[in-house]
Amino acid sequence: MADSKREVERKYEATPETRLPDLTRAAGVSAVVHRGLTELDAVYYDTEDFRLAAGSLTLRRRTGGDDAGWHLKIPVSAGIRDEIQAPLTDDLPPDLTGLLRSRVRNTAVSPVVRILSARDIHHLLDEDGVLLAELSIDEVLAERLTEEGHGTTSAWTEMEVELADDGDPAVLDAVERRLLKAGVLPSAAPSKLARALAETDPEKPRQTKKRASPHDAGGHVLAYVHRQITAVIELDPAVRRDLPDSVHRMRVATRRLRSAFRTYRKILDRAVTDPLRDELKWLAAELGVDRDQEVLDERLRSRVAGLPDILVLGPVSARLQLSRVAGSTGARRRVVSALDGDRYLALLESLDALLADPPLRPDAARNPGDVLPRAVLKDYERLATRIGHALEQPPGHDRDLAMHEARKAAKRVRYAGEAARPALGKPAKKFAKKMKAVQSVLGDHQDSVVARDALRTLASQAHGAGESAFTWGLLYGQEEAAAADRERELPEVWARASEPGLRAALKG
Structure with a gap:
């Protein structure tokens, strides 16, 4: 059975040399606790003509971390997505198949990108030790998958700050002010997949261009x-x-x-x-x-x-x-x-x-x-x-x-x-x-x-x-x-x- 949660996060550009500023100076944050490094391996799926990417949806099968399984992310608004999770299986679970139906119709989805992430995790806590948000610095390696096998690759470093369940979005604002002051800039890409697709093959996905608004x-x-x-x-x-x-x-x-x-x-x-x-x-x-x-x-x-x-x-x-x-x-x-x-x-x-x-x-x-x-x-x-x-x-x-x-x-x-x-x-x-x-x-x-x-x-x-x-x-x-x-x-x-x-x- 698939589970759902609301994901509220912000992404930032980073480099291997990026160092975190003192985030305890952000309003509401009393402690920053290092939670260690984890390895994530995710294969992203889409149709041949990238219908999911065109609608800003992402479908992946991920191993590693504490939420291994199938993940479907559906946009709600800027920086907010609903993430529907299903158990790790070889084939796409039926619960997720139905949610894709209006997009893919009878077209099959297949692997398009593999993304490996070395994630360095930090928890931002309040004065009572309650989790406010999770900050991670990801070393990312993306590889385009083709019918012939492996394709071109791209590597980058990024930072994510994800709000805890039922958290106050004001925390993200406070943390962002500290990051911007330290010279950390917001990411130009809405997701890892969007960046991977752009950097491993600029010609894809071939999204339909919006029709110019005629005056007739x-x-x-x-x-x-x-x-x-x-x-x-x-x-x-x-x-x-x-x-x-x-x-x-x-x-x-x-x-x-x-x-x-x-x-x-x-x-x-x-x-x-x-x-x-x-x-x-x-x-x-x-x-x-x-x-x-x-x-x-x-x-x-x-x-x-x-x-x-x-x-x-x-x-x-x-x-x-x-x-x-x-x-x-x-x-x-x-x-x-x-x-x-x-x-x-x-x-x-x-x-x-x-x-x-x-x-x-x-x-x-x-x-x-x-x-x-x-x-x-x-x-x-x-x-x-x-x-x-x-x-x-x-x-x-x-x-x-x-x-x-x-x-x-x-x-x-x-x-x-x-x-x-x-x-x-x-x-x-x-x-x-x-x-x-x-x-x-x-x-x-x-x-x-x-x-x-x-x-x-x-x-x-x-x-x-x-x-x-x-x-x-x-x-x-x-x-x-x-x-x-x-x-x-x-x-x-x-x-x-x-x-x-x-x-x-x-x-x-």
Whole structure:
């Protein structure tokens, strides 16, 4: 079973003659304890076209030290990576294979670089002897591995300072100030592998160069599409690891893609994008099972927590827990199964193909200030029609359905405004913000509709088990009142969002 930890470190240039300054003068550091020398032997793996390196991921099999095994490092932000560790085996463990799937697809990974490190380790301790950070000076020898065997080599010395688990990042700042004052400079390479690849063969990895941002409408839409596709691929490992909010963020990326394909169909050919929209809708539905259950659970638990104890009759929390476990367990298996399936891989390949050979229509070559506002405002008109229809309905089932349809339209027009923002600037930003406010009101209303359905089911189950259904009825009444509040709020929010000046600003 793979284990995960958050790695927070900083790298510095060094030479064999580099000497550590007195780091006990760094704030918080009371002692520097030499822990000796260890030998590390790591073989790094990647695809033939270096897909992992292109995404700043590293996969290695390492012996030596106290953490021998397979290590997959996934970037989080500058200087911060998640390191997933698996036991030392001859073959790549299945737990890591799944985390690589969105990157490598069906392409095999093989050894690309071997790195030998002689690591001189020092522990930085506080006044109570608690570990704050580990500093190491590494003498590194890197060797490119080829199909023919051994390749070119490179050698260097570097310094790493890695924060202890649950440590305060301020320690790294304090240590860095002492190192910089002593003339030790930050490393230009983000990792040993990146430096090894650059120094042993400057022609590799052959990473795809970023597309220059063109000034036409097609370039702006493609840049937005590219960001969403990248988000889907990068969030895949996080969803598999069940990290907080990962399913929601991946689902949003699929929705933004679908929205862009539909809104900007005068820029991207529907013959290509419509089948992709269908597949993205399928993926969003698979992800939605887990996410919708999570949102519902959070809402109901919050409602119960807000009740006085005297109004909570029967095993309310226990029944909620049973409902959550029953719903989330099946949903979790379904999501992972979808990500492991051939249909998902085919979708990723199709999205890559779209970026490689964009199906541009004539309007793509036009000025974005002319093309994008028309597309956004067309979505706005659809939303206005649905809002008007919803407000005409009497309270009840028909209004609930109408407001749900309006919610979907509001989400689409908001995404359209966000996609146009790099080209249209502040007017698009303000427009999207107003649409988000409308979406929020409609979204909370729909969440109340879903919650009331769930509460009816829970009340029925409680009654059938001989429990009091009083609390469930009380919560139902609260949700009914919340929905009524949103219905009263909508006209005012929509009035602010539908000001003529807001739309006129989009047109310049």
